[in-house]
Amino acid sequence: MSDHRRSSRVRKPFITTLLVLAFLGVSDRMSAQQDGLAVARAYREAHGAQVLAEFVELLALPNVASDATGIRRNADFLVAQLRDLDISAELLSLPGAPPIVFAEMRVPGATRTLALYAHYDGQPVDPSRWRHGPWESTLYTGAMEQGGQRRPLPAPGERIDPEWRIYARSAGDDKAPIAALLQVFRAFREAGVTPTSNLILFFEGEEEAGSPHLRTYLEAHRARLAGVDAWLFLDGPVHQSGQPQIAFGARGVTGLEVTVYGATRSLHSGHYGNWAPVPGEMLAELLASMKDERGTVLIDGFYDSVEPIGPAERDALARLPAYDEELKRELGLSWTEGAPATLAERLLLPSLTVRGLESGNVGALTRNVIPSTATAALGVRLVKGNDPDAMLDLVEAHIRQQGFHIVRDEPDQATRLAHAKLAKVTREGGYPAARTPMDLPIVQRLIAAARRASGRELLLMPGLGGSLPLYLFTDLLDAAAVVVPVANHDDNQHAPDENLRVGNLWYAIDLFGALLTMPQ
Template identity: 50%
Template sequence: MDRDRRTASGRDRRDGSDRRDRSRRTAVKARLGLAAMIAFAPPVLAGAAPGDALRDPVRSYRASHELAILSSLSQLLAIPNVASDRENIRLNADAIVAEFARRRIPAKLLESPDAPPAVFAEMRGPATARRTVVFYAHYDGQPVDPSRWTGKPWEPVVRDGLLERGGKDVSWAALKPPVDPRFLVYARSASDDKAAIVGLLSAVDALQAAGVPPSVHVKFFFEGEEEAGSPHLARILRDNAALLASDLWLFCDGPVHQSGRKLVFFGTRGVTDVELTAYGALRRLHSGHYGNWSPNPAVEIARLIASMRDDEGNIRIAGFSDDVRPPTDAERRAVAAAPDVDEPLRRELGLSRTEGAPERIESRILQPALNVRGLAAGDVGTRATNSIPTEASASIDFRLVPDQTPERVREKVEEHLRRQGYFLVQSVPDEATRLAHPRLLRVAWGAGYPSSRTSMELPASRAVVKILSDATGSPVVRLPTLGGSGPNSLFTEILKAPVIGVAIANHDNNQHAANENLRIGNLWDGIEMYAALMARLDF
């Protein structure tokens, strides 16, 4: 889930030759036919099955089709999916439409100018169905730096454990059912968010094989630019508001709780991002001849960041949190009831301390955050020279909570920058501008959206929690918000429907980073969870 405004598509498209890319796409198209290993029966309108009467046939179906399900996942993961790579992103969409077609479920692409298409499909419930529920996922992924991966981002690899724990490759050909649920699939979007798409499709297969119809009218909406900030999503929703009308959206994205227990979340943080660039001399200067005389932009960026955020992660920008809505009593109780994972999580991550201690992580994500996601200034290591860099940049993302908006955050941040003595520009300054202002800062904002939060007390909220607790055999963790961001606010504002999140990915999945992975057992659990929601949800 989440997003990255940077347009790194050029780097991704340059990974390998154009001829290899064309060959790979041809091979992918050919392999899509392998998904026919899964038998698709037409829906049978029978009574919905409760409890183990539903879980057992779904689990049995999955157990007898494990290799086919993993093959389907592998084929989808093999298609590059950075949103700005328009040729490959459309190939992803077409492949998903084809998967629905094999299941005899009507599907189509929702087009918008200059945007990746969204995939829409609909599966009608029986005449007794009273509600319509939309399952949301996204098929695009974060940009990649292939040099940081062990293997290639779009060549899925199975490993018998986490790489950082010494996990070894397992040949796809060597996989035999039952596949060890501890094995992991490594590829871009393995967990964020193609696993959800394959899990939903497999849940449909399992229900059809068992002759169990959905208890609600089911719609599917798979976005193609969530990781790019969803810049065209609002237009797609407005243009298709009647088609997308529903009583509830289920946001199928994100990791389970760090305790390993399944998670239902009722909101996501909002997000906006900014690139800040400070300037020094027009050319690099000898640090001995000019040090302590010519301003060093790397030092200026470091000082600027320190003025915005303290050592405990608290934002120091005046008025930044003025608009923050405090959590409700119900939300505070839910946070307090969640398993305390701070100590084991700290050890797992090799951290000697955490910011904001003794506050727990679940409480910290109820607050806004400033994250420095990257710094650039001069060179380090063997490339370092004794010189003063000409410019320095910081890439920052802000995570927002109710009732903050990207527009208000930008105002507060720019006010703060000006109070630090900077003259702000939006483009690379010319020489006259550089000479006129002693402190100069280029500010480039990315796209963004506000946070969203659904009441945990709604009938739909209670129904989702009960169904998933029954389906998994233990109480799920309920949290007011996921730490990450998503475009949930657009669904609530434009379509006037509540949004509830259902997470299936493992928490240690390297989401948004190199060597992203999915633990196979999490996919198996996700299939059962999605099937239970489709077959038993009513409110």
């Protein structure tokens, strides 16, 4: 615990503050509402070094979704942090599932309820590919690849450059919004500011594993989650231009692995080349049949179920900045799929991506053999209207049209001899896309509050390109769901050297201060 939190100054417990403020006059309560953004901003400006130190403390906890011990340590840490702020928090549990960190704050007089979702788990890491340890939380004066230099954490009172970067797993995805929320609650408690909405905090521990238990959790606690007017998903990056954005949906996701077969064992390429079928070549031909050279998916029916966007979404799309050319330069790309359509327009369509290929070896391990198999991992991103299983059915139908016999397990000798082309298809789980209308009254209030906090043009995105299980909240709980990203777009999400730009942490604190005190 920091010296600041150990201080002997008298503070009002947060829950008590809520009750006291309920009996104050309306003008006093509105004054507190209006001060939420200013209070949050003033707090992080006065205590910036402490805010970074506490963020580093959270990042130091390994949080790979498959590590049950590490995940539980993170969950316990967050419960302790919330209770230290006099917020009643608990762990929701299911057998064999990471716990949900849950807190509920009822505000006397509030007429709406906001639920704030984030996830405290992170992607797996290969430490050998990181400049520093994934949980060392190293601070740099800027992005590593742009010449940033390592430096120590700032001392209290030292000027903090918003361009500094903190490198650690989950710095951007998704511990930053959790850390920002904790600081906002701390600032509110010290200043006597009360939220204007009832609040539910819902921090998941297996989002990076596909949220396999999320539906069960929501169904088991449906009564406690009833009456939520809007779910705010605190996840994802801001726009590639660096401008803040709010997204009103997210793509769904599914996928499959395809393995094609040659001989029952690897063969000497000299003795059998030009005679034995080559699985790598067979797979390459199959994959090439799925898309044309412009990136259009050629699978029959792939785009047929797309649900078109409405007038408000079309207007928001037209207002987005033209950033594709700059993004191409940043990424070293001379062309893009679907041109001249923009990235934002392409995100409104389902996509088919080769995520990985495997057949034999390359580099120093290359051998003069014909491998016995070749495997491709395919990812399918979904938009509103697409059903995950139906989309995989279309992919399988295309594989059959190319002359392949599909199996679910390793083929036996009889199957091999009966079919010239064999493909083992292994389906992944998945979930559909979701979208919330932009013209809902609660959504308009959220937009107004976010614009006030951002201090610059706020971009309104019909949907994120990435995937979140928003459909469970829009369909199962019948609530609006809005994605509120705060991380920098170049945060190396899911990759080595993940990072967060310090200015984006400051933005998150300001934004949450505004959202939690927006007018009724």
